[in-house]
Amino acid sequence: MKNKKIKRPILWKLVLVIGIPLFVIYSVILVVNYFQYKDSYLDQMKEYLKELTSHNAADLNSQFIQIAEQPKSIATMLGTLKKPDVKELYSLISKTVESNPSIYGITVAFEPYSFNKKIELFSPYIYKDNDKILQVDLAENYNYLHSDWYLIPELLNDFYWTEPYFDEGGGNIFMCTYSFPIRKDGKFMGIVTADISLEDLKSRMKNIKILAGYTFIISRYGTYIYHPNEKDIMRETIFSKAEMYDFPAMRKFGRDMISGKKGVESFDDPITNSKQWLVYSPISSTEWTFAAIVPEKEILEKVNEMVIHQLSIMIIGLCVIILVIIWAAYKITNPIRKLAGLAEQLATGDLTVQMTNIKGRDEIHELAMVFNKMVIDLKHYIHDMTEATKAREAVESELRIARNIQESLLPRVFPPFPDRKEFNLYAKIIPAKEVAGDFYDFFFLDDNQLALIIADVSGKGVSAGLFMAVTRTLIKTVCQKDVSPSEVLRKANYILCQDNDACMFTTLFLAIYNVKSGKVSYANAGHNYPVILSQNGEWRMLDSFNNTALGIIEDQKYKVGETTINIDDCFVLYTDGVTEATSPEKELYGEERFIKKLIKNLSLPVDGIINKINEDLAEFQQGTQFDDITLMILRRNI
Amino acid sequence: MRSVILIIFIIIIFSTLLYSQEESHKDTILFQVQWFPQSQFAGYIMAYEKGFYKDEGINVKLIFSDGSNSPIDELLKGNIDFCTAWLSQTITSKAEGRKLVNICQVLQKSSLMLIAKKSSNIFKPEDINGKRIGLWKGDFTIQPNAFIKKYDIKCETVQQSYNIHGFLANAWDVESAMYYNEYHKIILAGINEDELVTFFFSDYDLNFPEDGIYCTEDTYYSRTELCRKIFQASIKGWEYAFNFPEETLDKVMQYCDEFHMQTNRSHQKWMLNVIESSIKYKTGDSLQDWGKLKKEDYEKVGEILKNQEFIKNIPPFEDFFKEFQYEE
Known part of the structure; x- marks a missing residue:
């Protein structure tokens, strides 16, 4: 079983039904997201970059503002001093340069003769050179009056940040300079600068x-x-x-x-x-x-990174879901597969199988429990069945014996009296069960008196057979020469009624036929009416002098009827198994069909007639025989 | 005896070699231009680089200036053999009795100009009244002053530095500029042409032909052939520069880099174009007509110099300009 390949396992059905739609939905979401968020992400990126540059610009700006503060405060201070001292001036500039790491150098450049009436140009410059603080008077190196850092703020009368330049004769580096004009009483006195090194x-x-x-x-x-x-x-x-x-x-x-x-x-x-x-x-x-x-x-890589990130999350999610589906499917199908295996084992007759190790309280658990119970029930059932079969086989074997006994009770050899030429006689029982309830009998009371008996015991099987045997023996005992049929039946009825606790009864027709004269005296205990048929197809039923069946009313009296059977007439006795035979369509065989059939086959010997009738009955019932069928025909020859 | 002859022979050969080496050193012709390397001098640079001077059999050394000394002064001192200079300057010198001659008037059209921003409400010369005007020193002031005089402009003048920053910062309203230089630098500072108003002196009857090649009278008379060679190779250099501008710009930029010039290729390209139009002013591609000083131009400049009392008399044109003919 385990090796058997299942073409469409539940597992794959689950994966297909859940996994694929999920994948499709995921993909659609992803594509929509990509296009929807790409633009917004680009906008976000723009904002982010703007923020980042603004932040950096602001950082630099604050540094430059800080640098600009120094010349401004020096210029303001110099604007208030009456006459600045050279030493003090140098010391002020030095301190400022030293305490401001971002400043490369500072100069205070004076207007001609404004610092000292004897000196035209004076511009003390303090700057850093490899951690050393150096000083120089720029006026010694060049005429600063036309330098951008001097001229432009002077003319603008405002602060000025120069363009980058190489300060030859000063700091001798590439620098930018912040200049702030010194004003004393509204008069322009010079410029204070602070340099920033482009290297820094x-x-x-x-x-x-x-x-x-x-x-x-x-x-x-x-x-x-x-x-x-x-x-x-x-x-x-x-x-x-x-x-x-x-x-x-x-x-x-x-x-x-x-x-x-x-x-x-x-x-x-x-x-x-x-x-x-x-x-x-x-x-x-x-x-x-x-x-x-x-x-x-x-x-765009960042955007794609985001998409890939999202995609990986989705794929991981999808994998997890598919794994869960596989796990769930395994959890469901595994016990089912196990059950299927056990069922197959069971089918081979192994009743010891049991589904063990069942977890959970779900439908599978229920199914397993039911399976286990089924196996146990099946075991009991088969046990009971075996017992029952054994019992039935025992009964059947007894019945077979009973039938043999019964069969031995009935005259079986035909023709029964080969030396008697006056008549032909044939009878046959087709029992519905192993032991029939019907019986027939015939025997000579003397040389000319032939007793004919046909009976149908209520019920079937062994009990009916036993009752039949008792009745037959009783009748044979009672039926003596010169005893009228009615007396026979009265006596037999009386005896049967005694101790009849089972309340069984039997219908019975008794005829005493005089083989010489063809006369028949008869009595009927609730049995079917026999029929007498002539060769020309005429027929009559002995339908008078009927009384209740034997075994019912203890002191029942029976009437005697008499009739004569002409030469070549057939005297037909039968049980209700014939007329009440039913087809599978629940149709009754009936007397009419029975008589027609008799007439049709009247030319045949008596055994032939009976066989034909039986054949017709078999065809009519199509294997649904419920009751014993008994037929007996006597034809008068002389 | 043989060895003595051999020694004498060897001595003779060595002394000849030494003598010729000394001679060749002596024969190095020093040619100084007015300023740092830039496309203004591309013709001489290419004449040197392409070996046109050498082809003429002369060994020229190009010398660049830093503005601290005047090439004319160097020439008159005998420190150099040839130099380039502005016509206005050399007429003045000549009028003052300095013995120099022009052997090639390279630039025919004045590039000097005044520039103002439209935002300072200057649209015509009269609008400069009451504004601040930036001027350079020396010869650069002659045309602007003539212009101011011509339009009777009352304005404040300041000595501007050799950059455009003061003008850009609005420290002055009108900037003296060379069309090939400062004008374009202003454009390269982000100001659009339509935001500027320009006054080209050449448009106001003040066209001063600018760069010319000069030597002393002595050099001219004693070494006329050398002067012709300088003329010939220099014109050839200019022709080459205009025919192969990209190669020329490569060379110019190489020179600029060597001199740590803070310039760029775009700017040098512009300069080369303006110089080309100045050299070809009124003559076009006809090489035969390049380098000629026209008498009327000379007279006009002299007249203005005289009017401005820079000179008393205009030196005779024939003494001043010595014409050479370009040979194909």
């Missing part, structure tokens, strides 16, 4: 990561202040790149950037021939712009 900015910027992209800073005029490609710093502007690559969109982005806007733009980069995202945010204090370029591929 560079190292700071290198630590800022915006996804896998790169960051850069452009000045308010689009000049690269920081760019990972160092050659671009101070050389290129975002607009020179736009021009070089003939890329007008970049110029537009650049103008948006230097106008202090925040933004995210995606564009086809002609340099890398790929789609990129530009995200930027202003550094308000310097009017610079912090920006990042992120490959769109990376952003």
